[in-house]
Amino acid sequence: MEKFTRNQRISAITKILMENPNKIINLNTFTEKFNAAKSTISEDLIAIKDILSRLDMGKVETISGAAGGVKYVCGISKEDSRKFVEELCMILKDRERIIPGNFLYVTDLVFNPYIIQRAGLILASAFNKLDVNYVVTVETKGIPLAYEVAKMLGVQLVVVRRETKVTEGSTVTINYVSGSTNRIQNMSLPKKSIKSKSNCIFIDDFMKAGGTAYGIIDLLKEFDSKLVGIGVLIDNISIDKKLVNEYVSIVDFAGLDESNNAILYPSEKIKL
Amino acid sequence: MEKFTRNQRISAITKILMENPNKIINLNTFTEKFNAAKSTISEDLIAIKDILSRLDMGKVETISGAAGGVKYVCGISKEDSRKFVEELCMILKDRERIIPGNFLYVTDLVFNPYIIQRAGLILASAFNKLDVNYVVTVETKGIPLAYEVAKMLGVQLVVVRRETKVTEGSTVTINYVSGSTNRIQNMSLPKKSIKSKSNCIFIDDFMKAGGTAYGIIDLLKEFDSKLVGIGVLIDNISIDKKLVNEYVSIVDFAGLDESNNAILYPSEKIKL
Known part of the structure; x- marks a missing residue:
């Protein structure tokens, strides 16, 4: 041998x-x-x-x-973490990212493995000590980040859909109010996707008022399970009335300044 | 030091x-x-x-x-690859996976990091020698697999949406005919997501008639780019009229037998 x-x-x-x-x-x-x-x-x-x-x-x-x-x-050194978040802020500050309606274009970043792997590592490290059974996200742009976190924590990823699909069997659907637009929206999840009495964390690309996260808490109640943590890549801190209090974020986005530049800095919610 | x-x-x-x-x-x-x-x-x-x-x-x-x-x-030994694909077939054969409409429930698997990491490694290894610039998928269930392949190949992931979003800037939308249902559907992609003259591969969770893959070829033409490979997790081989010829798949699904058991085996399209 x-x-x-x-x-x-x-x-x-x-x-x-x-x-x-x-x-x-x-x-x-x-x-x-x-x-x-x-x-x-x-x-x-x-x-x-x-x-x-x-x-x-x-x-x-x-x-x-x-x-x-x-x-x-998994773990990442404070130095590597800080370097990465500063690099991410620089990338986000590119003026070409501001698109009509004063939105920040982040689609390429949330689907960029280099960015998502590192951001996922930072978020997973923040939840390493919790007893997590599932990582939950809502389609579509948070999926790679949530997948990375689920992989690092060694647990199943669960993706909440906006509509029910015939290929998902029986589903549970709830209505929730989007915190920033005040519109009523749907969330659906196959019945067999979460076992009862589970601990879940919610991962997403962007936090506005936190309406989606708040809806997830409701949805999980239908599965007799609870939300034990929330992590996002970018937190829009210019919206000061948040529906959820405790969460971690990697980058803070404070809107645009007078010259129309995006105001971005490493979030204070993650210990770097 | x-x-x-x-x-x-x-x-x-x-x-x-x-x-x-x-x-x-x-x-x-x-x-x-x-x-x-x-x-x-x-x-x-x-x-x-x-x-x-x-x-x-x-x-x-x-x-x-x-x-x-x-x-x-990246690479995976033939032995590990074969063992994994056999294990995956066993998991898929579980009778509880057959849901009303004779669909195969795979939602948990396409969001399971253990499965997706290994499947992604097999697919990425199949495209290692091509000069790939982007990995393309269509939302939602193929995203983790496509992300894994993009990461292994060190390139950007591009996710085609069913509808346009205000946060994506200018988009290109095409109509295509779904091969299995013959319905006309939409595909949209932000204009800035793909540079011209790029080589792309398309990764998805499930192949039926291949209408989506065929649509992707059309969509990429709008970006002056081309599709150089297609890879899927499960190929429904009971549909024999495929719109695309060359692709790799990991598991072949041949429908249900007389006792309503799913017929599944390691695909012949991937060299194990």
Whole structure:
């Protein structure tokens, strides 16, 4: 049977851990794959743990017991986080992003893997310590970000639709009032999408008055489940009457200044 | 300044490469981060290259020249790929997935990071050698899969909407005929979302007659760009008149048998 050097095992184990964030991997998986003793694998893991914590790139936790093993818990250093958020603010300040109606064009960013991966890492790190069962979002622009957060937390993503579809089976539909436009809108979710007594977090690209987040709380009640956290990429802080109080955001958008430049800065709601 | 051991550098470099698939990273990034000579980093990279190729887990390519460096190109071993696709077929065969109208309920799977990450890796590996500028999908259920493929290929994701939105600026809208229902539908895309002369691939969760893919070809013409590949998670092969010929799929769905069980097997269109 093949033998591997320590360097080789460490590279491969790092890759496997990272591909399975928040999932417990039994040490036997590694001893079998690399034809090595448990003590050898344990030493490999110590080297990996050590470097991740030194560079503040997340951590490897050991879970003892029969169902035990190790798991990678995502994390990002304050320095990398701050650098990224400052870069994002610069990108957002581009004057060409202001489109008729004084909206900020962000469609390319919410579908840009470079941006979304880093933003997802920051938000997931903020909810790492909660016992989360599902990440919930509303179609369409928040989906990649919510997917990234769900992946990092090792849980299922649930996407609330604006209309019911024949391919979704029985659905639960609620009406809610959009906080910024005061219009009544629909939200639907397949009945089988959330188990009762679940803890959910809501992730979205943009927060205005928070009407959608407020609607999600109502929708989750229909599933006998509750919202334990809210995270958004951009918070429009020029709307000061918010329907929800506790949430984290990455960038604050304070409208346009007199020369029609977007006012943007790293949010105070996330600890950088 | 801090010093790192070879094991530590190898773990951290593996992580950084994997977080930036298909992006060229200059060796200076590593020499500065780890306070090490170029020759030392080169040796680290040789160990990483070696293990990835031995375990068939993707590869690290060296790009020479001034803008050169190394990049991680994703890949999955035939064995892991086959195991995953067989597991996916088993999951899909669950009788509870057949919902009124004889539809297959897949909503949970297309939003499940474990499934989508692996399916995305298989599809991205199929398009690795093409010069792709954008990954295109149509809202909503194909978004996580298309996002994963875009991330692995290191390119921008573009999501075609069913309606135009005020937050998207000027848009291009086309009409197309859905191949399976023969209904006329809309597709819209912001004007600034795709640069002219681009190569795009289309990724979706489900292929019926291929009307959507066919519509995408038309839509891309409006952007003076072309479709160079199509990849789907599930192909309904019981519809034999397809509007597109060349595409890759992961699972073939052949309808229901006499006892109302879904007929599913690993697709022949992907080399496993």
